[in-house]
Amino acid sequence: MSPAFDSPIAELLRTQRVVVCCGAGGVGKTTVSASLAIGAARMGRRVLVVTIDPSRRLAETLGVSRNPTEPVPLPVERQRLAGIEAPGSLSAWMLDPQLVSDNVVRGFSKSPEDARKLLDNPIYKNVTAMIAGMQEYTAVEALYQFVLDDTYDLVVLDTPPSRNALRFLEAPSRAGAFLDRRVFNLFLPGEGGAIRRMAQRLLERVMDTAFGADTRKELQQFFELFGNLLGHLNHNQAEMRAFFARPDVGFLLVTSPTQEALTEARYFEGKTRDELGLNLLGYVLNRSLAWARHRPFPRDELLPADAPAVAREALEKLRRLAGTEEALVAQHTALAADLRQRAGGAGVAWILPGLPEGASEMDALLTLSNALLTKDA
């Protein structure tokens, strides 16, 4: 019952080491990532999918709801049901930014003592997840390590929800603002010229008045200990940028099937391909109705000759709905054609149907993975 795996998406999954699914909030990044990963594993690849904030049910389907500390292989029984056979395999990891961040602290603090102090610092404990860009940053940090050791043929990376598709790519620079050594130094007592010392004294007074001296001291400890990690983080950031530009690391834009997708695609192309020199693989138009374009308009001839009168009345009413629907299907179809043209020779623009039952159970993910991997699904 294995499908043909003959779509351009299947071809990508055969050749890439890393596929990053980007897109605006709620478009289906996590779902598409999981479906791609299942598909690639069915094609015989050893696959890891790194998911971020999956719905509770999807996490259960992927078997990652229990163990967030490391990738979890899909239970053998499930792999069989999904049609995954050796050498193919599927592991999933639900990324927990706090855990990744803690690992960075343990691995790169100056001493175990420093690491423990930072991990116990109330500021660190409560706010790491809130630092702008930190979630994206830790996702990339984790991914990087999995690709370096050679356990997997392919890593599919989901990206965090955000208002626009590019947040993820820009995150390193946003986190960079926080990770700026000059900002950190402002909080640390010590050297510096007269102006720096004045600024520090002002800041201390502001902080003491606003939070009280205890909190100010905790903040200073946080900045001091976290500051020691900056060297490592910044170094990694540079390496990671280079890593993302590798030819076997590619980006897919997951998008809605509506007209706004075109604007988003144009912007995304400019950013990934032209500005950052990344490998843009193409587009997935999720929940597109383009597949229904060959359906006929409801006409009386379509009713069987012996259809009852009530069916004829109902058909009359259906015609009104059909008008709206046909226009929508035509829009989605035109958009898919536009994007296909934009994607050009090497790129893909693939439509994916919306499933009425949602897409968190294995059955649904298999349906989507079939639709992604076969030419005429």
Place this chain on the structure above:
Amino acid sequence: MHFLERRIVLITGKGGVGRTTVSAALARAASATGKRVLLTELGDPEGGYSAIGRRFGREHVAPEPVVVAPNLRLNHLWARTGHELFLGNALPGALVRAAVRSKAVDKFLTAAPSFHEMGIFYHLLTLLKATRKDGAPEHELIIIDMPATGHTLALTSLPDILLRLIPGGPIARAMREGQGFLNDPRLGEAWVVTLPEQLPVTEAIELLEGLRETRMAAGGVVLNRYPADPFTPHEREAMAEVLRSTPMHGQLEFERIGAAQHAAQRLLGAVHVPVITLPEVYAADDPDPVPTLTDVLARAMRGTP
């Protein structure tokens, strides 16, 4: 609808369900009853367009409220504004002037974790407390078009988090005061917007459960984009029979209507808060759904069906 008696209402829900549209319609309907309403959203720090502004023909809005209709003002909550207001209230005058001018303080407030959220929160608190000359609240009802869910819970639980971090001082006082508004069911509530589809309904039910953990009262659920059903039960049965053998255009809509009824029943059976149903407005009838939804809500507020 007790909605009109609140001081602050958060409009929450998953991405794309219609939070912004519903917020705009609620604000219009509420202001038409004579209430002084402020409609607001969290400003985009990256300076993108204003979703709520676009519903009123403006690409951008500012921290300072502007009048867009009788009794209706519009602005966004802005961290920087909150920081300045906070410094102004917490510190002696000379220190404030130095602090506001200082690049160091500015950098600190921009970069230090959770201070962005704190600024937003303080700005909101200031708007809640603003009064007119006669002592009445400047904004009797503040409606916030919240970002897609994750952040909603963050804002409502923000005071708790900050109080853990900073138990004393003026920030802690402000956070306690803010909690007083958000966690008092007479003053504040959150409404969950959702769609009449299987998954969004499940998510709305989960979101209501999540709200319980934040101590913010759930006002109710707005079931948005409910499609009208032109078919009698008899016709529906006959049509389903035909469509089984002959797929055609209109079928997707036909099935969606059936699924919507199903989802609505499930929602009504599962929640113990009021559910307001808003119709799907077809783009062919009116490209802007807000006026129609405003009428429906205005009738609900007057208590006439």
